Amino acid sequence: MADRNRFPAVVLYIALVFFTAAVAYPEEDAQIVKLGDDIFARIVNPNGNAVGNAGFIVLEQGVLVFDTHFTPEAGQQLLQDIRSITSKPVRYIVNSHYHPDHTHGNQAFPGAHIIAIKKTREDILGKDLPSLNRTIRVTESQLDGMREKSSKETNTGRRDALKQQIQTRQDYLSTLSQLKITLPVVVPENYMLIQDGSKEVRLQFLGPGHTDADTILYIPSDRIVFCGDLFFKNAIPNIQDANILKWMDTLKMILELDADRFVPGHGIVGNRRDVERFLAxxxxxxxxxxxxxxxxxxxxxxxxxxxxxxxxxxxxxxxxxxxxxxxxxxxxxxxxxxxxxxxxxxxxxx
Ligand SMILES: [Zn+2]
Structure with missing residues (x-):
């Protein structure tokens, strides 16, 4: 079970951009699910510090990672899990879309080529970066207000409580300051094939949905699709940036792929019926x-x-x-x- 007291800053940031339900699932922070000889999903507890799922594929010359969780720390934990399976270098990172719970772990993989379609890179620069800067400014001004209030507070109990709140906010600010928005450098238009050894990995932009730029990763030989947030399993989806009617069309295209396992951005690994249920x-x-x-x-x-x-x-x-x-x-x-x-x-x- 995630110790939320260790991540007050993360929890606060989640409250700003991403509401989570208070449901214990799964018990541990994350679970590695083996989907094929060299294909793994890292399914996370939605109440932990990783928030969004990730995946990785061990190719002949190196590892390809699909999404990097919500914080640099969670990205490090993902890297540790990869290290427990292979010593090959992480060569590629794919960001399924711009949301921070899929990209803010990017900096844990220096030297890897970060891949995302052009629109996702633009969204990271045009939406996520300003949102992060806004959050930093708001937190700084809240801290100023709290410090002023604390200096005038004469009641010892209330002053101690304020000091505690100030500490929590300072920790949060320090977490945010350590975050470096790490941009994709390989920006295909809407399709990219990675052929390394015998494995063929397809990155495909099928159409708008959860955001205006969502990339899926499809491995035909293993009949597996990493859907990013185009698929939420047993969860009401986040539609903040969505076009739901187009999303329905994109889901139909995902269902046309010859695959039987579908890794969601949130929730455990699903099958074809689960994606159909989500469309329904x-x-x-x-x-x-x-x-x-x-x-x-x-x-x-x-x-x-x-x-x-x-x-x-x-x-x-x-x-x-x-x-x-x-x-x-x-x-x-x-x-x-x-x-x-x-x-x-x-x-x-x-
Ligand atoms: Zn998302």
Whole structure:
């Protein structure tokens, strides 16, 4: 079980960019799952410091790593696990998309070629870097305020509590300051083949989804797909940067691949049925939200009235559900606005 007291800074940062559900899963911080002779997934506890899953493939001349977790420390732990299996150098890092829980461990692999499609590199520079800088500035100003408050506090108990909070924030700031945004240097447009020894590894951008740039890793010989965050297993997905309707198309393309094991960005390794179930979640979400759009009801009413369907009530990341409804509503509304009939939009029913 992750000792959260060891990672207060990480937990705070997660609270800013990524909500996690308080579910113990799995017990340890991470689990190495062997998927083939030389293919491994590192499935992590969502409450630990790694947050997103990673994977690695031991090729003839070196190791290819798919995603690097949420912190440099978690990246180091991934490297240690790789070292327990092979002494070959880590040659390639692939970032499935720009989110920090898949890229902030990059710096633990100096000398490796970091690969991501062009848009992902742009997103790291244009979205993640400013977000990190913003977080540092906010934390610094919070620290200033807390220090001032502490200097004026006359009650010993309250002053001690404030000092403790200041220490926690300082530790957090020091963690953030050690983070170096390490950019991809190999930026294929949408497809890349790595052939090393007998193993053929395909990196493919199939279309937008979880973000506007998500890359999957497909190993045809072993029928395995590392999906990044295009696939959440038994969890409500994070749709903060998503286009859900396009994501559904991209999932259909993933299902067209000749594969039977699918590694999600969050959750344990799944099979074809699990990916179908994930697509069915979006289809059901669309079916529930569509009448609110067509009936002229407001997004607020949809968000208030729509409850999570019973079969998903035990999913993790339940606090994403209302945002899922809101995003689906916005996308369907957009579709409706783009195809307004000549006589104008339908009148609201109430
Ligand atoms: Zn993500």
């Amino acid at each position: 979640y979006f289809e059901q979400l669309r079916a529930i939200v569509e009448p609110f759009v067509l009936g002229g009801y407001s997004v607020e009413k949809a968000m208030q009235d729509i409850q999570v369907p019973a079969q998903y009530s035990r999913y993790r990341f339940m606090n994403f559900f209302t945002a899922n409804v809101q995003k689906m509503y916005a996308e369907l509304k957009q579709v409706q606005l783009l195809s307004i009939p000549i006589e104008g939009p339908k009148k609201p029913k109430n």
